[in-house]
Amino acid sequence: MLKDIIENNQNYQPGLSIxxxxxxxxxxxxxxxxxxxxHSKSWSLPGGFIPIxxxxxxxxxxxxxxxTGVEGIFLRQFATFGKIKRNDQHFGKEVLEYLKIEEEKGxxxxxxxxxxxxYALVDFLKTIPKSANKEEVIEWIDHKEVPELIxxxxxxLDKALQTLRTELNLMPIGYNLLPEKFTIPELQKxxxxxLDKKLDRRNFLRKITNIGILTKLDEKKSNxxxxxxxxxxxxKDKYDEVLKNGLNxxx
Amino acid sequence: MLKDIIENNQNYQPGLSIxxxxxxxxxxxxxxxxxxxxHSKSWSLPGGFIPIxxxxxxxxxxxxxxxTGVEGIFLRQFATFGKIKRNDQHFGKEVLEYLKIEEEKGxxxxxxxxxxxxYALVDFLKTIPKSANKEEVIEWIDHKEVPELIxxxxxxLDKALQTLRTELNLMPIGYNLLPEKFTIPELQKxxxxxLDKKLDRRNFLRKITNIGILTKLDEKKSNxxxxxxxxxxxxKDKYDEVLKNGLNxxx
Numbered sequence: 441m442l443k444d445i446i447e448n449n450q451n452y453q454p455g456l457s458i459x460x461x462x463x464x465x466x467x468x469x470x471x472x473x474x475x476x477x478x479h480s481k482s483w484s485l486p487g488g489f490i491p492i493x494x495x496x497x498x499x500x501x502x503x504x505x506x507x508t509g510v511e512g513i514f515l516r517q518f519a520t521f522g523k524i525k526r527n528d529q530h531f532g533k534e535v536l537e538y539l540k541i542e543e544e545k546g547x548x549x550x551x552x553x554x555x556x557x558x559y560a561l562v563d564f565l566k567t568i569p570k571s572a573n574k575e576e577v578i579e580w581i582d583h584k585e586v587p588e589l590i591x592x593x594x595x596x597l598d599k600a601l602q603t604l605r606t607e608l609n610l611m612p613i614g615y616n617l618l619p620e621k622f623t624i625p626e627l628q629k630x631x632x633x634x635l636d637k638k639l640d641r642r643n644f645l646r647k648i649t650n651i652g653i654l655t656k657l658d659e660k661k662s663n664x665x666x667x668x669x670x671x672x673x674x675x676k677d678k679y680d681e682v683l684k685n686g687l688n689x690x691x
Numbered sequence: 692m693l694k695d696i697i698e699n700n701q702n703y704q705p706g707l708s709i710x711x712x713x714x715x716x717x718x719x720x721x722x723x724x725x726x727x728x729x730h731s732k733s734w735s736l737p738g739g740f741i742p743i744x745x746x747x748x749x750x751x752x753x754x755x756x757x758x759t760g761v762e763g764i765f766l767r768q769f770a771t772f773g774k775i776k777r778n779d780q781h782f783g784k785e786v787l788e789y790l791k792i793e794e795e796k797g798x799x800x801x802x803x804x805x806x807x808x809x810y811a812l813v814d815f816l817k818t819i820p821k822s823a824n825k826e827e828v829i830e831w832i833d834h835k836e837v838p839e840l841i842x843x844x845x846x847x848l849d850k851a852l853q854t855l856r857t858e859l860n861l862m863p864i865g866y867n868l869l870p871e872k873f874t875i876p877e878l879q880k881x882x883x884x885x886l887d888k889k890l891d892r893r894n895f896l897r898k899i900t901n902i903g904i905l906t907k908l909d910e911k912k913s914n915x916x917x918x919x920x921x922x923x924x925x926x927k928d929k930y931d932e933v934l935k936n937g938l939n940x941x942x
Contacts, residue, residue: 453706453803453805454705454706455705455707456706456707456805490773490805492803493775494775495773495774495775496771496773496774496805497773497774517771519768520747520768520771520807522741522747522748522807523746523747523748524745524746552704552743554704554707554741554747556771556773606861606937608941608942609860609861609937609941609942610857610860610861631942635941635942639942644942647942686857686860690859690860690886691859691860691882691886691890691895691898
């Protein structure tokens with residue numbers, strides 16, 4: 441794949457790449473999908489290049505679908521990273537030798553790259569992480585236990601998480617991250633995990649109910665030792681409306 | 692300037708530009724700094740290219756300082772625009788002829804460009820808009836009366852305004868946009884102008900006071916016919932703190 445791109449580099453936008461921070465929620469952990477680079481101790485965010493005849497958003501969707509196998513994912517551009525120093529540790533000669541690319545063609549890869557960051561929220565259970573080849577490892581990793589990342593990928597990941605935290609004040613969250621039916625404590629746990637802090641139970645209940653996106657189901661959670669909590673689902677129409685217009689807590 | 696860049700295009704990041712949406716507040720209008728393109732009926736946002744040895748944020752600061760003459764401006768990257776169609780109406784042959792650039796060199800300018808959008812809030816009264824040459828006109832224009840813009844600059848402007856409106860829920864605003872001393876009604880008018888809606892006086896007073904960034908001065912506004920309102924200034928330390936940590940209205 442990378443070899444094809446380098447050999448046909450005139451078909452790609454020069455000096456510009458895409459990196460995706462893909463979040464999933466499982467076992468009360470906020471996880472990130474990461475790729476172990478072959479012949480290196482470092483990991484990287486899933487990324488790609490931009491076909492010269494494709495919108496940047498479309499190129500980002502391609503990266504995401506290719507890595508997760510799921511479509512219609514919540515995907516949002518959040519920042520573009522363009523410090524000159526970010527390329528200091530870019531793939532070097534070893535990568536070209538490993539890919540069997542001649543140096544002239546390889547120059548495309550060693551030019552300065554600016555990268556556009558996207559973040560995605562996906563359903564952990566529906567996602568089947570896909571590696572590009574046998575030597576590559578792709579894995580869900582708890583965002584608190586992220587190993588060494590290449591280039592400025594740690595900075596990109598941190599910024600994505602910071603954006604997600606900020607956007608909790610602007611939009612609803614949970615669809616794609618929780619199962620179809622969930623309890624209020626499960627939804628609260630999702631917020632607490634993203635924000636990395638405990639929230640007051642009553643305050644949370646009041647605020648989340650006020651948004652008006654929850655449907656209380658006529659079902660209780662089974663397999664629970666003590667008093668069984670009610671199950672809820674998202675009212676998708678209202679959820680999408682609030683997602684579009686923003687949480688109504690402004691001026 | 693543009694001629695120099697095209698002639699020495701190897702010194703610039705290929706296919707990537709910067710566009711700045713520069714907002715100023717005056718006469719109860721939110722104004723935008725726009726440039727009239729010579730030999731065209733269209734206007735454009737102030738923009739520029741990225742020196743190959745410069746961070747993208749530094750390149751944005753250069754554009755901004757060059758156009759306004761003021762430094763230390765509030766400047767924020769908000770989105771990157773990369774639809775393929777955005778280049779359909781890019782500068783054509785006329786521009787090359789006008790600049791007396793040979794076609795081979797000119798190809799650099801007619802390649803596909805992705806552009807990084809920044810928005811800035813500046814002090815209208817301290818800003819001295821600077822045109823790049825005699826034929827260029829640069830002017831403050833009310834954001835409600837923006838003329839036809841080149842490329843996707845209208846979309847970029849709209850997105851900047853939308854971002855600014857959203858960020859009113861996340862950060863304080865007013866520093867750089869209001870004079871050093873101002874009244875609460877003047878501050879409220881700024882918010883109303885940006886949001887394009889009337890706000891309740893008491894609610895606004897309560898919310899803005901709760902943020903804790905205002906210092907009540909021992910002075911009243913002079914030259915006012917009826918009851919003179921109190922003057923305020925921003926407590927810059929607290930203002931910067933809230934700007935950094937965000938408005939405390941989260942979960």
